[in-house]
Amino acid sequence: MKRTSRDIRTANRYEVLRQIIAESPTSRQELAAATGLSLATVATLVGELLDLGMITEVGFEDSAGGRPRGLVAVNASGGALIGVDIAETYVHVELFDLALNVLARADEDMRPGESRPEQVVGHVAAAVGSVVAQAGVEAARVLGVGVSVPGQVDRDTGVAEYAPNWDWHDVPLLDLLAEHIAYPLYLDNPLRACAVAELWFGAARGRGDAVVVNLGTGVGAGLVLGGGLHRGVSNSAGEWGHTTLVLDGRLCHCGNHGCVETYVGAPGIMQNLRELSPRSPLLHPEDQTATIDALARAVAAEDPVALKAVRDTARYLGAGIADLVNLLNPEVVVLSSWVAARLGEPLLGEVRQAVARHALRRPLAATEIVLSPIPTDPVSLGAATFALEGALQSVGQRAVKRTQARSRTAPPS
Amino acid sequence: MKRTSRDIRTANRYEVLRQIIAESPTSRQELAAATGLSLATVATLVGELLDLGMITEVGFEDSAGGRPRGLVAVNASGGALIGVDIAETYVHVELFDLALNVLARADEDMRPGESRPEQVVGHVAAAVGSVVAQAGVEAARVLGVGVSVPGQVDRDTGVAEYAPNWDWHDVPLLDLLAEHIAYPLYLDNPLRACAVAELWFGAARGRGDAVVVNLGTGVGAGLVLGGGLHRGVSNSAGEWGHTTLVLDGRLCHCGNHGCVETYVGAPGIMQNLRELSPRSPLLHPEDQTATIDALARAVAAEDPVALKAVRDTARYLGAGIADLVNLLNPEVVVLSSWVAARLGEPLLGEVRQAVARHALRRPLAATEIVLSPIPTDPVSLGAATFALEGALQSVGQRAVKRTQARSRTAPPS
DNA sequence: AGGGGTTAGGAAAGGGGCTGGAGAAAGTCC
DNA sequence: GGACTTTCTCCAGCCCCTTTCCTAACCCCT
Numbered sequence: 001m002k003r004t005s006r007d008i009r010t011a012n013r014y015e016v017l018r019q020i021i022a023e024s025p026t027s028r029q030e031l032a033a034a035t036g037l038s039l040a041t042v043a044t045l046v047g048e049l050l051d052l053g054m055i056t057e058v059g060f061e062d063s064a065g066g067r068p069r070g071l072v073a074v075n076a077s078g079g080a081l082i083g084v085d086i087a088e089t090y091v092h093v094e095l096f097d098l099a100l101n102v103l104a105r106a107d108e109d110m111r112p113g114e115s116r117p118e119q120v121v122g123h124v125a126a127a128v129g130s131v132v133a134q135a136g137v138e139a140a141r142v143l144g145v146g147v148s149v150p151g152q153v154d155r156d157t158g159v160a161e162y163a164p165n166w167d168w169h170d171v172p173l174l175d176l177l178a179e180h181i182a183y184p185l186y187l188d189n190p191l192r193a194c195a196v197a198e199l200w201f202g203a204a205r206g207r208g209d210a211v212v213v214n215l216g217t218g219v220g221a222g223l224v225l226g227g228g229l230h231r232g233v234s235n236s237a238g239e240w241g242h243t244t245l246v247l248d249g250r251l252c253h254c255g256n257h258g259c260v261e262t263y264v265g266a267p268g269i270m271q272n273l274r275e276l277s278p279r280s281p282l283l284h285p286e287d288q289t290a291t292i293d294a295l296a297r298a299v300a301a302e303d304p305v306a307l308k309a310v311r312d313t314a315r316y317l318g319a320g321i322a323d324l325v326n327l328l329n330p331e332v333v334v335l336s337s338w339v340a341a342r343l344g345e346p347l348l349g350e351v352r353q354a355v356a357r358h359a360l361r362r363p364l365a366a367t368e369i370v371l372s373p374i375p376t377d378p379v380s381l382g383a384a385t386f387a388l389e390g391a392l393q394s395v396g397q398r399a400v401k402r403t404q405a406r407s408r409t410a411p412p413s
Numbered sequence: 414m415k416r417t418s419r420d421i422r423t424a425n426r427y428e429v430l431r432q433i434i435a436e437s438p439t440s441r442q443e444l445a446a447a448t449g450l451s452l453a454t455v456a457t458l459v460g461e462l463l464d465l466g467m468i469t470e471v472g473f474e475d476s477a478g479g480r481p482r483g484l485v486a487v488n489a490s491g492g493a494l495i496g497v498d499i500a501e502t503y504v505h506v507e508l509f510d511l512a513l514n515v516l517a518r519a520d521e522d523m524r525p526g527e528s529r530p531e532q533v534v535g536h537v538a539a540a541v542g543s544v545v546a547q548a549g550v551e552a553a554r555v556l557g558v559g560v561s562v563p564g565q566v567d568r569d570t571g572v573a574e575y576a577p578n579w580d581w582h583d584v585p586l587l588d589l590l591a592e593h594i595a596y597p598l599y600l601d602n603p604l605r606a607c608a609v610a611e612l613w614f615g616a617a618r619g620r621g622d623a624v625v626v627n628l629g630t631g632v633g634a635g636l637v638l639g640g641g642l643h644r645g646v647s648n649s650a651g652e653w654g655h656t657t658l659v660l661d662g663r664l665c666h667c668g669n670h671g672c673v674e675t676y677v678g679a680p681g682i683m684q685n686l687r688e689l690s691p692r693s694p695l696l697h698p699e700d701q702t703a704t705i706d707a708l709a710r711a712v713a714a715e716d717p718v719a720l721k722a723v724r725d726t727a728r729y730l731g732a733g734i735a736d737l738v739n740l741l742n743p744e745v746v747v748l749s750s751w752v753a754a755r756l757g758e759p760l761l762g763e764v765r766q767a768v769a770r771h772a773l774r775r776p777l778a779a780t781e782i783v784l785s786p787i788p789t790d791p792v793s794l795g796a797a798t799f800a801l802e803g804a805l806q807s808v809g810q811r812a813v814k815r816t817q818a819r820s821r822t823a824p825p826s
Numbered sequence: 827a828g829g830g831g832t833t834a835g836g837a838a839a840g841g842g843g844c845t846g847g848a849g850a851a852a853g854t855c856c
Numbered sequence: 857g858g859a860c861t862t863t864c865t866c867c868a869g870c871c872c873c874t875t876t877c878c879t880a881a882c883c884c885c886t
Binding site for chain 2: 841842843844845846851852853854855
Binding site: 002003004005008011036152161162208209221223225226228230231232233234235236237238239240242243244245246247249254256258319322323324326327328329330331358360361362363365366367 | 415416417418421424449565574575621622634636638639641643644645646647648649650651652653655656657658659660662667669671732735736737739740741742743744771773774775776778779780
C-alpha cells in the first residue's frame, strides 16, 4: 500500500534483470534505451547485479570508432532457483539456472486420498532433494524455492488458507516445508505463478496491463495491472473460473451453474465434445490429458467433429475473454497452461473471432490476444520467479560497499 | 507507466488534502497518524496547501499541558471547482467550493436531435457561465472545470473518441470547449468520475481496491486498483455494462444479447417490472426516472410486485457483482448513481444476498458492499475532483520559494 | 608509431523525496 | 517565574534518479 522510493529501485532492478535475461548478452546502453532509465542508473544497477553474481561481464561489442561497449550476460551458474508445482495428482519440481534453463526435473505422483499436508510436504521435499542432487548444485547456490499450491494462499504468513482439491483449511504449509527444506521459501498459487512467468519472460513483458488466462483442469485469470501483479485485498484476485457465463448452465463443483470453468476447463471441453458426439473415439473418459491430446491431433487432421468442438469451446472462451477485455482494457491477453499449449493456433484463431464478436470496438482494438510463448511448464517457472523476485528484493545497502570493492579489484582486461 | 519520486509526493499531497476535506478541522498530528507519513512530511505538505490557499489555520486545540496543536481546515472560499455532467438529454453543471459544497447549479436540457458537438458545447458554456455568475466568484478563483462525457475519452488530448449516444467519433471536445471557457479543462467519462468521487469523498476512501458499480440508464464499473483509478491501456476500462450475463438473453443496443445493462440499467429494471406485471401502474413507459421513483415508493410501501421486481433486479446484479468480487477481490463494492440512490437499502439487502449466493467464500468475506454515501450528483462531483487533482498535480518548485515568504510574513497570532 | 576523432562508462554534483532528531515555541501547572 | 510538556520547524542524513564532466578505450589516418 505505502509506496516508497525504494520500491522504485526494486522495480527498476527487476526491469533491468528481466531485460538482461530476455536478451543476453546486452550492453548498458541497450539496457538504458530499453528501460528508459538513465545510463548512470543502469550502470549502478548492473553493478549491483554483478556483485550479486547474477550477471557477468562477457566481453565487448565490436566498435566502429569508439570505446567498445561492455557486454553483460546472465551468469547462468551464478545461482539456482527451484519451482514447485503442486497439483491435485502430482508434484512437479524443476530446478533452473539463472538464465531460467531447466537443469533438472522431478515428479512425484500422488494417489487419490494422499491428501494430508504432511504427505504432500513429503513429496515436495523428496522432489526438491532430487533436483538438487541431479543438478549437482551446491546448497549455498540455491537462491530460493517457489511453491505453487492451488487455492487461496496467504503469501506473507505462508498459510494455504483454502485448497479445494483436498479441502485444506489454513494449513501452515510454509512452516511444514521449512522443516524439510533449508532454502528460502515463497508460496503462492498457480494462477499468479503463470502471470508472473508471463510478466518476466512471456507475452506480458513490458506491458502495463495484461490478463493471463489459465486453461487447465481449472480455469483462472492472472491479472497484471499497472505493471505488477494484482493480488486483491486477500490475495485471491483472478478467480475467473467461476464467473457465470451461462445462467442456469452446467453444474459446477463450486455449487453454482454455468461457470466459465465448466465450459472451457479440460473437463468442460470434454463435455463439449461429448455433447457433439457422445461416442467420439477422441474421448478418454478418465484421462483429460489424453483427450485433449487426441483432440489436438484430430484438429490438425481437420477432423470436423474436433474442429467443431474447438469452435464451441472458443465461443464460450471468447465470450468470457471479451468481458475481461471490456472490463480491464488490457494490452494483451495471454492464453496459458497446458490446454492452451496443446490446442494452440486453432484455438487461438477461433477465440480471436469469438472475442471480436463480443467485445466493444475500442477496447478490442487496443488488445492483442496471443498464446503463451513459454515453452516449459509455466507454473514451475513462475514459482521459481517468485524465488528470483525474493532474492532481488532484499539487496539493500550491503551491495553498495561491495561495489567499491569490485571497482578496486578487477579492471577489465 | 514510469514512476518517479515526484509521483509519491503527488500521491501524498492528494492523501493529505483528502484527509483534511474529510475531517475539517484537523491537526498535523492527526494527519500524520491517518496517512502514515512522518510529521515532517505532513508539515511541509500542509505548508504547501496553505500557500496555495486551499486550507487555512483555524485556531488551536485545547492543550492539557503542552503546546496546543494548530488546527487546519479547508479554506472553502480559497477556490472554486466546476463539474460538468454531460448526458444524453441534459447538461448538468455544479460549482463547488473547496469543501466540495455546492454553491451553484445549472441545467440545460437538450432536445433529441441536438447532438452536434457545437450545440453541446454551447450548452456547457452557457451553464458554466451561469454557475460562475450565480456563485459570484471571481474568474481567477476558478481552479478548473472537469467535464464528464459518456463514452470513450482520451483524457490527454481531450478528444471524445466515441460517444454512443450521438455517434460522435474523435470529437476534439476539449479544444471546442476551450474556445468558450477560459478555465483549465479536464475531460473524462462518468464512470471514472463516479469512481474518483468515491475515492476522494465516498466509500472507497483509503481503500486499496474498490469497485464502483454505476447504476444509471447505462451501467459500468469504475475500478480503483492499488489506491488509484485503473484506466486500462486506452482509458476505457470499466465497461462492465456489456458483460454477458445471460447467454442469448435480452437484446442490447450494443448488438449482443444478455448484457448486464439490459437487466440492471434503468430500462432493464423497467423490463423486469414489465415482465412481472405488464400493466403495472408503476410503469411510466417514457420516463425512466418516474418509473424508478414509483418503484422505490412502492417498495417502501411493501408492494409485493415492486419487491419482486427489486429482488429480480438484485438477482441479476448480484450475479454480476459476484463475478467482479471473484475476479478482483476488492475491499469494497460501492453501488452508485441515481438508480442505486433511489432504490437504496432494499436493493442493497437483496444484492448482498444474491452476491453471497454466487461469490466464492474467501473473496466474499473480504468484501463489503455498500451504497454510495455521496448525497449529491456523483458525476459532477467526480468531474470537479478531476479539476482538483489537476490543480494539485503541478505544485512544483514555486511553492517552495513561497513557503519561505510565508514563514517570514505571518506568524500565528 | 603516434595523434585525432568518437564512444563508453565512472564519479561527482544536483534535484526531489522522506525521516529522525535538535531546538525553538507555546502552552499548563506549581 | 520556573519546571514540565507538547508541538512544530529546521536541518542533517539517506535514498532515489539524472545531468554533466572527464577519463578510458578504441578506430582510423597520417
